[in-house]
Amino acid sequence: MDPLILKVFLSLHVAFAALFVGGNVFMDFLLSPRLDLIPPGQAARLGEKLGNDFAIFNWICLIGIMVTGWLVLWRKGMHHSVFDIDFIQTSYGVALVIKEIIWTTLIFTGAAMTFYLRPRVIVKLPYDASREEIESKREETMNYSKYMRWMARYNGVAAVVALLAAVFMANGGIW
Numbered sequence: 164m165d166p167l168i169l170k171v172f173l174s175l176h177v178a179f180a181a182l183f184v185g186g187n188v189f190m191d192f193l194l195s196p197r198l199d200l201i202p203p204g205q206a207a208r209l210g211e212k213l214g215n216d217f218a219i220f221n222w223i224c225l226i227g228i229m230v231t232g233w234l235v236l237w238r239k240g241m242h243h244s245v246f247d248i249d250f251i252q253t254s255y256g257v258a259l260v261i262k263e264i265i266w267t268t269l270i271f272t273g274a275a276m277t278f279y280l281r282p283r284v285i286v287k288l289p290y291d292a293s294r295e296e297i298e299s300k301r302e303e304t305m306n307y308s309k310y311m312r313w314m315a316r317y318n319g320v321a322a323v324v325a326l327l328a329a330v331f332m333a334n335g336g337i338w
């Protein structure tokens with residue numbers, strides 16, 4: 164089989180992985196902590212717009228990682244072995260399973276952040292909302308954005324762990 168095709172798939176896979184890791188580490192460890200330097204109204208507006216773009220960016224990376232990962236497995240003739248117990252128990256197989264489990268958790272946090280938490284953080288109250296309503300919504304929003312921060316932190320750390328597992332995988336496996 165033409166090794167160039169494998170190199171192209173692997174390069175795309177590494178590129179999607181690098182973009183995902185870099186984007187989430189930058190967003191969570193560098194940008195978000197500094198958002199309180201700008202006035203709350205502007206921070207909320209930036210958070211809303213940037214949040215949408217970042218969600219799309221994350222989904223493109225996660226789907227790209229999975230598709231190119233499988234294409235690499237296919238080019239290496241390993242796609243049949245992925246669910247084979249003997250393969251999974253090998254040093255290489257364990258590294259792959261660690262990455263697949265992490266990838267699956269990143270899909271869950273991505274879905275929770277995009278479709279459950281974000282719509283509840285960006286709340287538009289009616290003009291005639293009562294003080295009680297505003298207070299209870301504010302409490303809720305604070306909780307939802309706290310869970311968003313926890314998941315964003317998880318995404319950053321888990322993606323770095325997947326990257327390390329990948330290098331072990333490419334160099335023979337975990338042990």
Ligand code: HEM
Nearest residue numbers: 177180229232233235236262263266322325326329330333
């Ligand atoms: C569905 C999940 C995934 C699959 C099926 C998959 C599959 C693969 C395969 C088959 C390789 C080639 C390893 C070799 O050289 O034999 C690879 C390499 C790699 N994977 Fe994944 N992967 C997945 C998820 C991830 C994730 C979540 C990351 C990081 C965020 C990642 C980062 C990498 C990197 C950086 C390499 C290159 C390692 C190197 O050559 O040093 N992968 N992946």
